[in-house]
Amino acid sequence: MSLTKYQEPPLFEQHGAAERRFLQLISALPKVSVQGYDKHRNVIYWNKSSEDMYGYSKDEALGQKLEDLIIPNFMRDDVVKFHQRWIEFDEAIPSNELVLKKKDGQPIHVFSSHVMLKQGSDSPEMYCVDIDLSEQHEIRLELERMASTDLLTDLANRRVLEQTLISIIEDVTHSNSGFALFFIDLDMFKEINDTLGHTWGDELLKAVAKRLVSCIDSANGMLARFGGDEFVYVANNITDEIQCEEIAKTLTDCFKKRFELSTESVHITSSIGISIFPRDGDGIDDLLKHADAAMYQAKAEGRNSAKSAELEH
Numbered sequence: 560m561s562l563t564k565y566q567e568p569p570l571f572e573q574h575g576a577a578e579r580r581f582l583q584l585i586s587a588l589p590k591v592s593v594q595g596y597d598k599h600r601n602v603i604y605w606n607k608s609s610e611d612m613y614g615y616s617k618d619e620a621l622g623q624k625l626e627d628l629i630i631p632n633f634m635r636d637d638v639v640k641f642h643q644r645w646i647e648f649d650e651a652i653p654s655n656e657l658v659l660k661k662k663d664g665q666p667i668h669v670f671s672s673h674v675m676l677k678q679g680s681d682s683p684e685m686y687c688v689d690i691d692l693s694e695q696h697e698i699r700l701e702l703e704r705m706a707s708t709d710l711l712t713d714l715a716n717r718r719v720l721e722q723t724l725i726s727i728i729e730d731v732t733h734s735n736s737g738f739a740l741f742f743i744d745l746d747m748f749k750e751i752n753d754t755l756g757h758t759w760g761d762e763l764l765k766a767v768a769k770r771l772v773s774c775i776d777s778a779n780g781m782l783a784r785f786g787g788d789e790f791v792y793v794a795n796n797i798t799d800e801i802q803c804e805e806i807a808k809t810l811t812d813c814f815k816k817r818f819e820l821s822t823e824s825v826h827i828t829s830s831i832g833i834s835i836f837p838r839d840g841d842g843i844d845d846l847l848k849h850a851d852a853a854m855y856q857a858k859a860e861g862r863n864s865a866k867s868a869e870l871e872h
Contacts (some may be wrong), residue, residue: 593687597684609689613661664665671688717785730842737798737835738780739794759823768784780793808848832850833850833868
């Protein structure tokens with residue numbers, strides 16, 4: 560009699576019909592990673608979508624531990640603990656949105672569900688079903704960007720400006736410090752817009768935004784497009800007029816150089832109104848109103864200059 564070496568049946572043959580149908584159904588879905596782990600969290604199953612999503616081939620993944628493959632370092636201890644509690648106390652791991660990691664270390668957003676087969680036996684097997692949410696995550700980020708960003712200039716929009724001011728006012732009130740608000744309006748923009756057309760007007764606004772970003776201290780403040788040809792710069796840790804004058808000069812000097820717009824070269828100046836918290840108001844409306852009034856006063860006195868709201872009191 561010839562003897563043949565015993566070979567363990569393939570994975571699907573080790574499970575009942577229902578379990579086999581479950582694996583066959585889920586494994587066939589695109590962008591749905593299905594991984595199987597033994598009681599020690601070693602990989603025993605790794606479908607094609609797992610290869611595509613996480614970057615490990617089946618041969619690379621089999622035998623490796625879950626926490627060594629796709630779990631970020633800060634989650635490793637919790638993953639081990641939750642898995643052990645499921646096996647020992649039948650406390651299932653809840654489904655959830657997670658940020659796991661690929662082979663190259665890049666994060667991947669997934670919705671992860673879990674199934675325990677052979678629960679209560681000596682060889683329980685946990686199957687993770689991860690749905691790739693990368694596209695949904697990108698869409699969510701884009702929607703958030705659209706809600707918080709001026710789409711023409713990529714600066715913070717008016718909504719974010721107001722939210723930021725609320726937060727800053729709360730912070731500086733508790734710390735007894737201050738900040739300054741610079742209301743920047745382009746001089747003669749309407750005339751340029753009417754002469755060159757709205758397309759070139761938009762290009763000029765984008766160029767101005769880019770120039771202002773390069774001039775300001777972004778680490779100590781924020782720049783936003785307020786609307787039309789109006790911008791607002793909020794400078795933190797400002798308590799006196801001398802500091803405001805220095806910043807106002809920097810902002811005004813931003814407009815000394817002409818703006819090169821493809822085939823057009825445009826020179827434009829700005830008028831700036833300044834208000835200081837809490838000297839010129841302790842709320843958003845008062846600070847904007849006083850800065851706006853000071854800006855119009857600067858225009859009335861010849862443009863291309865800055866004016867403090869203190870002169871309007």
